[in-house]
Amino acid sequence: MSELILFNKPYGVICQFSAHPKHPSLADYVRIPDVYPAGRLDTDSEGLLLLTADGALQHQISHPGCKLPKTYWAQVEGVPDDDALAQLRAGVDLGDFVTQPAQVRRIDPPSLWPRTPPIRVRQSVPDSWLEIIIHEGKNRQVRRMTAKVGHPTLRLVRAAIGPWSLGDLLPGELRQLTVSAPPLANGGKPAHHDRAMSRADRPAPPRPGVRARHAGRRR
Numbered sequence: 001m002s003e004l005i006l007f008n009k010p011y012g013v014i015c016q017f018s019a020h021p022k023h024p025s026l027a028d029y030v031r032i033p034d035v036y037p038a039g040r041l042d043t044d045s046e047g048l049l050l051l052t053a054d055g056a057l058q059h060q061i062s063h064p065g066c067k068l069p070k071t072y073w074a075q076v077e078g079v080p081d082d083d084a085l086a087q088l089r090a091g092v093d094l095g096d097f098v099t100q101p102a103q104v105r106r107i108d109p110p111s112l113w114p115r116t117p118p119i120r121v122r123q124s125v126p127d128s129w130l131e132i133i134i135h136e137g138k139n140r141q142v143r144r145m146t147a148k149v150g151h152p153t154l155r156l157v158r159a160a161i162g163p164w165s166l167g168d169l170l171p172g173e174l175r176q177l178t179v180s181a182p183p184l185a186n187g188g189k190p191a192h193h194d195r196a197m198s199r200a201d202r203p204a205p206p207r208p209g210v211r212a213r214h215a216g217r218r219r
Contacts, residue, residue, distance in 0.1 A: 002054040004179045005035060006164055009049045010171035011115050015040045026051075029172050038062050039161070042140060046115070047072075047158035048166050057179070061161070067135045068162035069103075073110055075119065075155040076146050079128045080106070084149040088132065092148045099145055103133040112157060113171055119154040127154055 007030060009015070014023040015037050017030075023043055030051060038050040038061040052058050060066055080088075088104045107129050121127075132142055143153045159166055169175060 001178050001180055002052060002057045003035075004038075004057065004164070004177045005030065005032065005051040005174050006167070006169065006177065007049045007051060007174040008166055008169040008171050009041050009046060011046045012043060014043050015049065030174060032176075039137060041158060042143075042156075045156040045158065046171065047156075048161055048164065048169075049158075050161055050164065062137070064136075069133050069135055069160075070137065070158060071160040071165075072132045072134070072142050073107065073112075073157045073159055074130045074132055074142055074146055074153050075109075075127055076130060076151040076153055077122070077125055077127055078151045079126055080130065080146075080149065080151050084151060085130075087149045088145055092145045094141075094144050094148060097138065099138075099141065100134070100136055102145070103131075105131050107131045110157075115155060131159075 007026075009026075010024075010029075012023055013029070014020050014025050016025055017027045017036070019025060019027070026037070032051075034053045035051045036053070036058065038052055038058040041047065041049050050061060052061075061068065085104050085106075088102050091101050092099045109129050130146070132145070134141065138144075142156060146153045164177075167175070
């Protein structure tokens, strides 16, 4: 069993612990020593970031053979039609690589925290939300996918990685878990045990349109 940290990364925070001249870093929020990210999240994206001090666990979470699904909520410009959704589901040629098939569906706007700064709004162009589940993690992949089918991403929130979700975490909050490492090849889900809450008390994963409960800020 190993320790895993679930952290809701705010917009504008860079995924490193060293100081950055323009952006706050993980060190401004995560005061637990000797942990590092298991994967990354773009500075202009928000949501779930996993951290651990266990190198083997970090490797397994981020290893392509584990194929953990990553769930994103993307606010996009315009309203994608069925053809655009079909392209995302089939795989998109981004020039340097072709994405694997994704699970994509339209969702109602999720009840999220306000973003600072807010997204740009064009009065003449509507926006909408998609849930996109991928098993890859290429640089800015989701943003490139939606732009390729004609709907640039305005806001991107990672809601879950495998069985781990944001739950009730607000930006800047974290939760510590004791977990077992996910298997690499068979698609099994990692077992996990929340030290702070029993299974019965643990909040359900966030759902579009349902605001998560506030759980005191822990930094």
